[in-house]
Amino acid sequence: MAVPAAAAASSPSEVAPAPSPPSAPVPAAARPNFLVIVADDLGWSDLGAFGGEIATPNLDRLALGGLRLTGFHTAPTCSPTRSMLLSGTDNHLAGLGNMAELTAPNQKDHAGYEGYLRPDVATLAERLAAGGYRTLISGKWHLGLRPEQDPHARGFQYSYALLQGASNHFGLDQATDPAKGSVYTRDGKVLPALEPGFYSSDSFAANLIYELHRSRRDTPDKPFFALLTFTAPHWPMQAPDEDIARQRGRYDAGFEAIRAARLARQEQLGLLPKGTAAHSPRAPRGGWDSLSAADKREAARTMEIYAAMVARMDANVGRVIAALRESGELDNTVIVFLADNGAEALDARTTGAKMLARYTAGADNSLGNLGKGTSYATYGPEWAQAGTAPSWLTKAYASEGGTRTVAFVNWKGLAHPGRIEGAYVGVADIAPTLLDYAGIPATGTSFEGRTVLPVTGRSAKAWLQGRAGSVHGADEPLGTELFGSRSLRKGDWKVTDIGDGQWRLFDIAHDPGETRDLSDTYPQKRDELAADWDAYARANNVILPDQAPYRP
CATH class of the missing domain: 3.30.1120.10 (Arylsulfatase, C-terminal domain)
Known part of the structure; x- marks a missing residue:
């Protein structure tokens, strides 16, 4: 099914600016909408509102007008985080004790290590749908490849999904068999082809807007829960040429200079206390001054592409916000934004050579081709540690660099909009929090006739409303x-x-x-x-x- 022409991609310059005590039952008419936005491998300091130099006006506007969460934590990688987001419980119980593609031999065939979201999880979408919400997802799924594991079978009434964890951002690896390439589904049915001019962030935003229109037409009296899950800025580093061109020359100063500037900006913004000690980064190549001129050009280009991906994602968030504003639904929408883990340090030439060999073997990674759909590059550990600064290490580690991620909440009901809060909040707390706002119970081990895992996360509603001093x-x-x-x-x-x-x-x-x-x-x-x-x-x-x- 084609996406409406009104949802076609536009460039960033063309985008409109776009344990707590239980709460009292919420009247149906007063229940808010929920929009949860997940960025893939975004660094803690990449957004302007979190100290970065990348132009992210739409996300910055939401973050600065909401509550920036400097103590928000996830799992060290993506699918375990997503399992906790939708289950409200620990990933080792929900089926993602390890990523399906990286399960160790001694973990195979053990409960909790199935590599997909277990059927005894009542997902946030299932609970909200049963409670009278229309439920939508557009973007990355990474919680199962089989039809019964599709988001449409797990509570999302409207779905447009990439089933795997990563793909070519221009859709060049699209297939109908997961063994042969990236599979996309709509409402549980495998798509034979992608729309012309496909680019991941554009498509995911456009399809969410389409689903919002479609679901509102079908059930106009129901509030919505929408999950928008970008694959940007996950490798491969790919972006439209015009977006990359806007970043040219911005990273010629190198890793250390960008990291130092971000740390200084975080102190200015009040995200870090003055004088905070930053962890020394790993520098496998010896730092910027140790690189050859050619290596510097390539490293700067990969970061330009990464920045272009982040900026393009931001522009597409702006499109979604503009659509909600136009429909009159924005003012009654709780917006939660998060990254699924710390920045990705995998290097396609070294630490990721074996894992990514099947993609890089046929890629054209010449300097002039980097960023195009026929390239397949990563940006490496040095830029990643600029993204996680001041924290230790990156994605895949249980250190702060792997698990403390950028996050904020924007909602008219916040007690202190515009503030920065450092209390510990976990990704498993999102489900019980949204259920609390919706007035839907998150307790018990039975759901619609089946036995399910209990929700173990804590509702943050009372904390967000200023009625509690912490979540945990x-x-x-x-x-x-x-x-x-x-x-x-x-x-x-x-x-x-x-x-x-x-x-x-x-x-x-x-x-x-x-x-x-x-x-x-x-x-x-x-x-x-x-x-x-x-x-x-x-x-x-x-x-x-x-x-x-x-x-x-």
Whole structure:
């Protein structure tokens, strides 16, 4: 089915600016709409409102007018995060204890490691649909490839989905068989082809606008839950030529200069206390000054493409916001924006050579072709660590660089719009929060006649309304694990194991960059949190992998 011409792509310059106490039941007429936007591998400091130099006016406007969450955390990679977003529970229980394509041999065939969203999860979409919402998704799914795992079968009444976790942004790898390429479905049916002029961010925004129109026509009296999941700026680094041209020359100063400028800007914006220590980045090539002139040109170009992808995504968010404003639905819409994990440090030439070989083997990665659909490049660990600054490491690690992600909420009912809040909030808290706003129970282990996993996240509604001082208690252990990298947060204390089997203790309130290991000073606290992690692992059926094929 074609997308209406009015939803055709436009360039950025043409886009309109676009544990809490239970709440009282919400009257149906007063229930808000929900728009959840997920960016893929976006760095914590990439948006202007979070210290970046990339032009993101639409997202900045929403972030600055809402509540910026500097303590928001996800899983270290995408599909585990998405499973928690939709289930409200831990990824090891929801079926994504590891990513399907990276499951270790000793994890295979164990409950919680199916590689898709388990059927005993009542998804946020299912719960909201049963509660009288129209439910929509447009974009990346990455929670199962089979028909019964399609978003249309998991509660989304209107769906346009890329089933896999990544694809060519110009659609050149589109197929009808997941073994042969990227599969797209609409309302559960595999699409034989993509629309002419396809570019991922344009298509996902246009199709969400289309679904909003279609669902409003079908059920005009129902509020909506819309999930917009971009694949930008996930590799491959690809963007329209005109967008890349707008970024030319902006990254010639190199990794270190951009990282330093972002850190300074974060202090100016109040995102970081002045004098915050940033973790030293890994520099496998020795830093910018160690690169040859040719390597500098290539590195600057890949970051120009990345910035173009982020700017294009922002422009498409603007299109969606403009459509909601035109329909009169914007003022009654809770908007949640997040990245699914820290910035991606995988390097197609080194740490990702084996994983990406089937894509890069036939790609034209000459300088003049970078960014086109026939190229297949990554931007590497140095730029990624500019994106995660001041934090330690990147995507795939349970350090702050892998799990603390950019996030904000925009809603007329916020107690303190325009503020920055550093309290710990997790991705599993989103489902119970939205259900709380909708007046739909998030308790129990039964849903529509089937036994389901309990929602273990906490509603943040009372905190957002200024009726609670935090979402999680200071004594509540909050664990994470992926690829053998582990962490546990308890109040301001955190233990982190980056995958080498060593626990390190940090005071996150005073050291968000995880720069000072306090294990020798407070060994009992380290041991206490390590024991808490063991309890978390037992409760959530965590199986540490016997190998970790993904270690960027």
